[in-house]
Amino acid sequence: MRSTFKLLFYINRNKVKSDGTTAVLCRISIDGKKSAVATGIYCRPEDWDSKKCEIRTVRENNRLAGFRDQLEKAYDNLLKHQGVVTAELLKATVSGANSVPEYLLQAGEVERERLRIRSAEINSTSTYRQSKTTQLNLRQFIESRGMKDIAFSDITEEFAESFKVFLKKELGYRNSHVSHCLCWLNRLIYIAVDREILRANPIEDVAYEKKEPLKLRHISRGELKRMMETPLPDPMMELARRTFIFSSLTGLAYADTRALHPRHIGKTSEGRKYIRVCRAKTDVEAFIPLHPIAEQILELYNTTDDDRPVFPLPVRDVLWYEVHGMGVALGMKENLSYHMARHSFGTLMLSSGIPIESIAKMMGHTNINSTQVYAQVTDRKISGDMDQLMKRRQKGDTVLLTEMSE
Numbered sequence: 001m002r003s004t005f006k007l008l009f010y011i012n013r014n015k016v017k018s019d020g021t022t023a024v025l026c027r028i029s030i031d032g033k034k035s036a037v038a039t040g041i042y043c044r045p046e047d048w049d050s051k052k053c054e055i056r057t058v059r060e061n062n063r064l065a066g067f068r069d070q071l072e073k074a075y076d077n078l079l080k081h082q083g084v085v086t087a088e089l090l091k092a093t094v095s096g097a098n099s100v101p102e103y104l105l106q107a108g109e110v111e112r113e114r115l116r117i118r119s120a121e122i123n124s125t126s127t128y129r130q131s132k133t134t135q136l137n138l139r140q141f142i143e144s145r146g147m148k149d150i151a152f153s154d155i156t157e158e159f160a161e162s163f164k165v166f167l168k169k170e171l172g173y174r175n176s177h178v179s180h181c182l183c184w185l186n187r188l189i190y191i192a193v194d195r196e197i198l199r200a201n202p203i204e205d206v207a208y209e210k211k212e213p214l215k216l217r218h219i220s221r222g223e224l225k226r227m228m229e230t231p232l233p234d235p236m237m238e239l240a241r242r243t244f245i246f247s248s249l250t251g252l253a254y255a256d257t258r259a260l261h262p263r264h265i266g267k268t269s270e271g272r273k274y275i276r277v278c279r280a281k282t283d284v285e286a287f288i289p290l291h292p293i294a295e296q297i298l299e300l301y302n303t304t305d306d307d308r309p310v311f312p313l314p315v316r317d318v319l320w321y322e323v324h325g326m327g328v329a330l331g332m333k334e335n336l337s338y339h340m341a342r343h344s345f346g347t348l349m350l351s352s353g354i355p356i357e358s359i360a361k362m363m364g365h366t367n368i369n370s371t372q373v374y375a376q377v378t379d380r381k382i383s384g385d386m387d388q389l390m391k392r393r394q395k396g397d398t399v400l401l402t403e404m405s406e
Contacts, residue, residue, distance in 0.1 A: 004030055004032075006028075006029040007026055007028060007068060007071060007072075008029070008053065009027075009039070009064065010024075010025055010050075011043070011048050012025070013045050021043060022042065022044075022045055023039070023041075024039045024041045024043060024055070025038060026038075026068075026071070028071070028087045028090055030085055033087045033088075035088050035091045037095060039064065040194070041055075041063050042060075042194075043060050047060075070094060071090065071094055074090060074094050075090055078090060078093060102151055102153075102197055103149040104138070104142070104151075104188060105135075105148075105150075107191060107192065108188055109135070112131050112132070112135060115131055130180065133177075134180055134184035137173075138163070138181065141162075141167075152197050153197075153198070155202050156203075157206055160185060160206040161206060163181065163185065164178055164182065164206075164209070175209035179208040179209045182206065185203065186201065186203065189202070189203065217343060218340055218343040218346075219340060219341075219344050221348060221351075223332065224344065224348070226330060227244070227326075228293065230330060232329060236314070236318075237322050237326050237329070239311070239312070239313070239322070240322035240323045241326050243297075243311055243338075244323060244326070244338060244341045245293065245297065245341075246294050246297045247341035247345065248342075248344045249291040249294040250288045250290070250291070250294055250345065251286070251342055251349075251362055251363045252275070252342070253280070253339065254316060254338050256279055256364075257313065258309060258311065258313040259277075259280060259309065260275070261306055262304055263306050264277040265298070272289060273295055274289045274290055276288075278364075279364040284365070284366050286361070286362060287361055287362065288362045289362075319338060320338060324336055342363070345362075345363070349362070356371050359371050
C-alpha cells in the first residue's frame with residue numbers, strides 16, 4: 001500500500017567537501033525496510049533546513065523537489081508493472097535513471113532528452129531546438145578527430161580551442177554560434193562536475209568569442225505598406241500576415257501576441273484603446289496605445305471571451321513557416337521571420353521621432369540600453385542614405401564638369 005512508502009531527505013554534516021558543500025541523501029522506507037540513495041545534489045550545511053528537509057537556496061531546492069517527484073513516479077510505475085516494490089529495487093531504478101554517462105556525446109543526448117521534457121512543461125522549445133545543432137556540431141568535431149566519443153577525463157583546453165577553430169574554419173560559423181557551441185560544451189562538463197565525474201572544469205579558462213555588433217533585421221515602411229495592401233487567399237498565411245502587421249504596430253513578440261487575451265485590452269477616458277501586458281520574456285509591463293490599423297485587426301478576432309486568446313495562433317514552428325511563405329509571396333528580399341515585426345516596430349517608431357523612453361515603455365524593455373540598439377540602426381540607416389546621396393551628387397558633378405569641358 002502507498003502508506004508504507006516514505007521518503008526522508010537529510011545531510012551528513014560530518015562529511016563536508018573542500019568547497020564547503022555536503023551531499024543531500026534520501027532515505028527510502030517501504031514496509032519497514034530502508035535504503036539510502038544519493039540525490040546528486042549538494043548544499044552548504046547552513047543552507048539546510050532540517051525541520052522542513054529542504055534547501056534554502058531556490059535552485060537546489062527545485063532540483064530536490066524534482067528528485068522527490070522522480071522517486072514517487074518510479075514507485076508508482078514499479079507498483080503498476082510489478083505489483084511489489086522494495087526499497088532496494090526503487091533505489092536501483094532511480095540510481096540507474098540518474099546515472100550520468102562518462103562520455104561527452106552520451107551525456108549530451110541525456111541532457112537533450114531532459115530539455116525535451118522540460119520544453120513541454122514550460123511550453124517553450126527554443127533551448128531544446130538549439131541544442132540539436134550544438135550537439136550535432138560537437139559530434140562532427142569529435143568524428144573529425146577519428147573518434148566516436150570522448151571521455152570527460154580526456155577533455156583539455158586544447159580540445160575546446162580546437163573545437164572553436166573547427167566551427168569557424170571548417171563549418172564557417174560566426175562568433176555568436178561558436179559561443180553557443182562552447183556554452184553547450186561547458187554545460188555538459190559542469191553536469192559531470194556536479195555529479196563528481198570530474199573534479200573541476202578543464203576548459204573553464206577558454207574564452208568565449210567576442211560578441212558581434214547586433215544587426216537587427218527589420219522591414220521598411222514601404223514593405224510594411226505593401227504587406228497591408230496585399231491580402232492573401234490562404235487562411236493560415238492571412239492570419240500570419242495580419243498578426244505580423246499587428247506586431248509591427250505594437251512591438252509584441254510572438255509569445256506575447258499568442259498569450260494576448262481580451263483582459264489585456266483597455267480604453268482610456270478619452271476612448272483611446274491600449275494594450276497593457278507583461279512580456280513573457282522579461283515579465284516587464286508594456287503599455288502600448290493602439291494604432292488604428294492594429295485596432296481594425298483586433299476587431300476581426302476575439303475581444304470578448306477572456307477564456308480564449310485574441311488570436312488563434314498555431315505553435316511557433318508552424319507560424320514561422322507561414323511567415324516565411326508570406327515573405328516569398330510578397331517578394332521580400334530577405335527571409336522573413338516573425339520577430340522582424342518587433343524589430344520593425346522599434347525602428348519605425350524611432351524614425352518617426354517618438355522619444356526613446358516612450359518606445360522602451362511600449363516594448364517592455366528592462367533597460368533603455370536595449371532600446372538604444374534601434375537608435376544605432378536608425379543612425380546607420382541615415383548615414384547610409386547620406387552616403388548614397390553624396391555619391392549621386394558627386395556623380396552628377398562629374399557629369400556636369402565633363403559637359404562643361406566639352
